[in-house]
Amino acid sequence: MKLRDGPSACPSLWRSLPCPPAELRLDLVLSSGQTFRWWESSPGAWTGVLGERVWTLRQEQDRLWYTVYGEEQDGRPDGAETDQILRDYFQLDVGLPALYRAWGAADPLFRKVANDFPGVRVxxxxxxxxxxxxxxxxxxxxxxxxxxxxxxxxxxxxxxxxxxxxxxxxxxxxxxxxxxxxxxxxxxxxxxxxxxxxxxxxxxxxxxxxxxxxxxxxxxxxxxxxxxxxxxxxxxxxxxxxxxxxxxxxAEAVPVDTHVWRIAQQRYGAVLGGRSLTPRAHQEIGDFFRGLWGPRAGWAQAVLFCADLRKGQELAGSRDQARRSRGRDNRGRCPP
Missing domain, CATH: 1.10.340.30 (Hypothetical protein; domain 2)
Structure with missing residues (x-):
């Protein structure tokens, strides 16, 4: 990665935290619409802005590696500070596998989806x-x-x-x-x-x-x-x-849009909310999921939302590929 703006923008040394994929999947969390300031700067590496500093993150096996680009006039953070910033941002004090097991025990649909989407946290x-x-x-x-x-x-x-x-x-x-x-x-x-x-x-x-x-x-x-x-x-x-x-x-907040409303109705058979997403409908749907998943219902909903989003993107990609293929086939059948 080429860096400009002189020596004040040079990255610090790479550091790492213990963080297995079951606790965090960068590719799922940073691309699922929770935040809009990260991009995949190279395969497997994510760069973005956090705490008015620029970071690059990468996962390798059971560790989360990172480097920080700071400015000299701001003072460079020490390792303990940067570790804590990441722990706080990703809420790494919350053990995710135990939550997944609890949500899966309460909800067979969640259990089916969760196997393919580990490490989704808020x-x-x-x-x-x-x-x-x-x-x-x-x-x-x-x-x-x-x-x-x-x-x-x-x-x-x-x-x-x-x-x-x-x-x-x-x-x-x-x-x-x-x-x-x-x-x-x-x-x-x-x-x-x-x-x-x-x-x-x-x-x-x-x-x-x-x-x-x-x-x-x-x-x-x-x-x-x-x-x-x-x-x-x-x-x-x-x-x-x-x-x-x-x-x-x-953690109990469950953001409800038409997509989540449809999940509640079609996948859970929940007759909720009437014909439009009124504040009352939001409350009823949120209460339904809080009753199902417990005090961290918003976290469980984030897993299902991420799964639906990723599957939708894959489906859209498949449709685009099919259209391109049809276009190539049609060009191939054109007369010379």
Whole structure:
């Protein structure tokens, strides 16, 4: 990997943590729509921004290897600090195999899926980044969301370094997104109606809770945290549940969209929610899965969501390959 911006951007030495695949699968967790700031920079290696530093991660056998690209003026973190950042981000203090066994014992469908999708765990993200990112997910798909977040960071975030001639920026601060011209700039970047919600929520947090107040929602009950989030511009129940689960330590939060609703109805035979995804429907479906999977229901749902997403991507890839093959066959049958 070629590095620019001089010696201050050089990586530290590679370090590793014990982490078997049953506890973490980078390829599943970092590509399944929990976060949008990681990319596979080379086969098996994932590069992204965490804690305003650029990291590259790689798994080999039972170890998670990493290197950090820092800036000299910020001070380079020591190994104990970087180890703890990763442990916290991936919540490695939560033993995943025991949870998989418990969920599988309670749910034969989960048991069937889980064998092919080990190591799917929920990230513990920065609340501001998680909230503003998930506002961008409305009526959107992962590749487009990822591109939007990249444009957001390039336009408003602090430049960190360049890797392989690719400029990498930190996620923007709240103050950077709370300006009076932010909405117009985001619309110019292709955010559409989401521009109003991103800028409005950033401004509402600056003028209200503040970043620390948002982080303190980790200590309040789930229902209270969700209620506070739903009072922000553009934040509905689903986005609030994503933030509760992935940034605010509410492992019982089950984000419900039409996809999860369909899983509940078609695979579990659950007659829930009426004909539309009202707040009541969200509550009923979440309660159903909490009753099935227990206090970490959001983690179990993440496994099923990842499995469905990966299978959908594989199916789409197969269809694309078939179309290309048909195209080649048709060209082959054309007269000279």
């Amino acid at each position: 990230l513990r993200q920065d609340p501001v980044e998680c909230l503003l990112s998930f506002i961008c997910t409305s009526n959107n798909h992962i590749s487009r969301i990822t591109a939007m977040i990249e444009r957001l960071c390039q336009a408003f975030g602090r430049h960190l370094c360049c890797l392989d001639a690719r400029p990498i920026h930190a996620f923007p601060s709240l103050s950077a997104l709370a300006g009076t011209d932010t909405e117009a700039r985001l619309r110019a970047l292709g955010f559409g109606y989401r521009a109003k919600f991103v800028s409005g929520t950033a401004r509402a947090i600056v003028e209200g809770l503040g970043a620390e107040g948002l982080r303190r929602l980790r200590t309040v009950p789930y229902a209270e945290a969700r209620r506070e989030l739903c009072a922000l511009p553009g934040v509905g129940t689903k986005v609030a549940d994503c933030v509760c689960l992935m940034a605010l330590d509410k």
